[in-house]
Amino acid sequence: KPKSSEPIRVAAAADLAHAFDELKPAFSAKNRSEVTVTIGSSGLLAKQIDEGAPFDLFLAANTSYVDQVVKAGSCDGATEHTYARGRLVIWVKGADGARLSIGALAEPRFKRVAIANPEHAPYGAAARDALTKAGLWSQVSERIVYGENVQQTLELAKTGNADAAIVGLSLALAQPVGSWALVDEASYAPIDQALAVCTHGGNTAGGRKLAEFLNAPEGRAILRKYGFLLPGEAVAKVP
Amino acid sequence: MTSEAGLSVRVTGQRRTARSHFAFDVALDFAVGLNVLFGPSGSGKTTILSTIAGLLRAESGRITLAGRVLFEHQTHVDLPPDHRRVALVFQSLALFPHLDASQNVEFGVPRSVARAERLERALGWLERMRVGHLARRFPISFSGGEAQRVALARALASEPRALLLDEPFSALDRELAQELSAELIEHIASAPIPVVLVTHDRALAHRLGERVTLLRAGKVERSGSAQELLPEVE
């Protein structure tokens, strides 16, 4: 029973933090409903949704966590779809990042390379894939330090304690400092991010509306601006 | 030979730590009025008072007070201290450091007494022990003799059915000791209960003790009048 007074509660993956700064007001301007966002690790959010967390919309950083909550009956399988595809970058604190390739990470000047934990962070798994594909994994793995999510991973490099970080483009774009280079998209499995409308929140209808908004031109434009690839679009140039 | 209202103590027991052991085995009859318990250091005086008060458990025997059984090994009767109505002035005094003198004494006043009256009574007892002026002060600032008197007031205020005093005047000068023992005797006259007084002071024993028991190494050595038992007083 959706109440119009209830805000639309969104659980969103960490790489969406910055995009939502813009998505929220854009959506609210059109729909006169309030949106509140809880940013977190998709894995933890999925577990909470399974336990009845009152979210109307779940935007994960991959597809499997959404599969999980749908299977558990906490979200509506009919609404599940990919809303964006994340892109991997190598980020360094200095200004010389634009020309970096993944191969460069083998150089000894990269004493510490930060990636998100590949065990559970989608960008981490992609980073490992890319390093493996480049034949560097065994060489570099000694120098890897794991962050729990992309944001923390970036923090390690931003504070100068890691010499490079492999993170999402969305994050790199939001940094006032540093420079980055895209990682070849053929070198890792696509980071498809799925969403689903969930049932334990008080405003399922609002969740649906927001999901639609993300798929509409205005929403897509914002996601694109923050570095995501969109379903049905070819690999585009980086803005 | 104990009167109906007296305190009869027939117990054995021991105190032990990993490194020591002390056994006692006594038969004592304390009649209403003053009874002096006399004995060298370490003979078990404090131990026996604690056993009567229920702070130490005897191993066998029986303790009765005015016909009421406080402890009986055979029938597994062992009243907790708060049900015995036996007040004990500790050798170490054991004043409550977080309560002022009047609160210390009030702690002893029976809960059956109306709240408003409790403080009255506490102050009354402090006055009788010549420490009325300490009412609002905390024990840390009491002199040795002052503390002793507050402890006495607290015990008396609890309206006990038996009163056990472990060297209650040891830190008092002679005049004061005499005044207070007079107060004590007056109190016993009005509320006839057995009072057991542990003391090393022969003069005091003579003055107070019609009945003296001599303890040695956890056993009763003799009992009788002060004249009989402690003749060699100066």
Added chain:
Amino acid sequence: MTSEAGLSVRVTGQRRTARSHFAFDVALDFAVGLNVLFGPSGSGKTTILSTIAGLLRAESGRITLAGRVLFEHQTHVDLPPDHRRVALVFQSLALFPHLDASQNVEFGVPRSVARAERLERALGWLERMRVGHLARRFPISFSGGEAQRVALARALASEPRALLLDEPFSALDRELAQELSAELIEHIASAPIPVVLVTHDRALAHRLGERVTLLRAGKVERSGSAQELLPEVE
């Protein structure tokens, strides 16, 4: 009239809490040997001993021991207790509960004594105080008189230049008190230091005190021999 080796105390001071106030102003000269400090409960005996030991700070005046200045208000001299070499047997004894009797006494033995010898000495002092058998036991299991004797042993073991005893025999029977005071006198003979003994026991004062000082309300009332000052002993 103080001898070179004596303890001279000319101080004023006060103790106060939010709710009380006690002022003292005394001029005392304790010669080598036994000095008795006598006075009613609350007259300031403990206070003065604490001031001499450096546990309380006087407000004005001067304390010297064997010519050495322990405290002087004018020159801002105020030696900390551990530099005064004044041993104090507390009325409350203050035995260390976490140390056994021998360790308690050993604590007092000067650090200059070789480690191996310290225990020897401690045991020796316990023997002299008739509590050698308590050596390995902890204070919680001592009787009142036993604790008092361990505290005495501890003070004596510290080889003080002055010894302050606050009712050290109050929990002892007469025989024991006599034995121990004899030990004490023997000790003073071998190590000539001033000893200040606070007591309420007139008989003891008579036996021990060539020099008695009578304190009242924080002031010296009189001083002289026991015969002069305390004639009315039984």
Added chain:
Amino acid sequence: MIDLEPLALSFEVAIVATAIASALGVALAGVLTLPRLIGREVIDSAITAPMVLPPTVLGYYLLVALGRESAIGHLFEALFGTPIVFSRGGAVVAATIGALPLITKASRAALESVDARLVDAARTLGASSLRGFLRVSLPLARRGIFAGVMLGFARALGDFGVTLMVAGNIPGRTRTASLAIYDAVLAGRDADATRLSLIMTALAIAVLVVAAHLTRSRSDDI
């Protein structure tokens, strides 16, 4: 402008949780000093044990235990009509669990250090063992208990992981200052995070200092 709502919520939750944990912790500590208790150290350690788990994981287990599909969760929802998880109640539970071992262990140590003779004296004066506990042991153990309570309060105020899982990080409802600071970091609003951290720390110090002075002036009298 900085959003002060999470701060207010944090203090609200921490105060309630500290109150609950204090009552519970002191009672538990009292039980742990009972003379004939069996398994004393095991019980005590079991109360401390949750501290060794990563808070988010502890929170996850709690979420499952208190969740809407658990027995406790069902009971609670039946009684109060609203689930305990993802609510302020959940945040209070989380903070309480963080504070409890600190208060319990500190209180137990303080209670055990109280001179047994004073409790004995109370008993001979007619006090039941409960009265002896309340009127003698407790006030004499107050320093240690108070130290535990202050630690518990700080811990409750700072709880992150357990709150995150059990209460969720729901803006306006369960977003405590701790979560808001973390959020700011995640969103790259580093200045906000630092500002909120500083305010939080300063406020906590102020509260702790005032509390210490309030409790101390009482005992200075003595």
Added chain:
Amino acid sequence: MIDLEPLALSFEVAIVATAIASALGVALAGVLTLPRLIGREVIDSAITAPMVLPPTVLGYYLLVALGRESAIGHLFEALFGTPIVFSRGGAVVAATIGALPLITKASRAALESVDARLVDAARTLGASSLRGFLRVSLPLARRGIFAGVMLGFARALGDFGVTLMVAGNIPGRTRTASLAIYDAVLAGRDADATRLSLIMTALAIAVLVVAAHLTRSRSDDI
């Protein structure tokens, strides 16, 4: 098969951290009981204050303070040739910071509860104030101190957020059990997480119980 390396590392780090935090905390507590100290409560509260921050955020500030671009980090790297962050040393620092306030506050309360007359007695027997502290105050405060140390140990063992930031999560090097459990939960290896959590909890309880019995049997003698 479960990987026991993180467990061993956790205990190693926690033991070292507890030792450091105990020495530091007891010393700090001693300073906090000095009679003429100015700003006593402010210092005490400042030591407690880090508890109110979310651990990852506290860890972030520490990472900045100790990091390779900080003065401390430079100094450390110059001295030891290796940065302190992302090392076991970093994990020890993280765990120490978690344990410190617990030990300090519990110790201070216990030290303040020691009967001042006993310290006075020690002084008149020729003990310096330091010797009085070490030989009289400390042993008499042992229950409270020990409670603080045990809390500190549990806290050190369970540290997650600060360790994560300062030590990184490097398998075989700085991946403590706490991190490993968290990883397992997030990776959906719930059975692994539960197993490791149970082992961790059981071991912690065992250590706490044994430690309690060891310290208690000493004082039972008395």
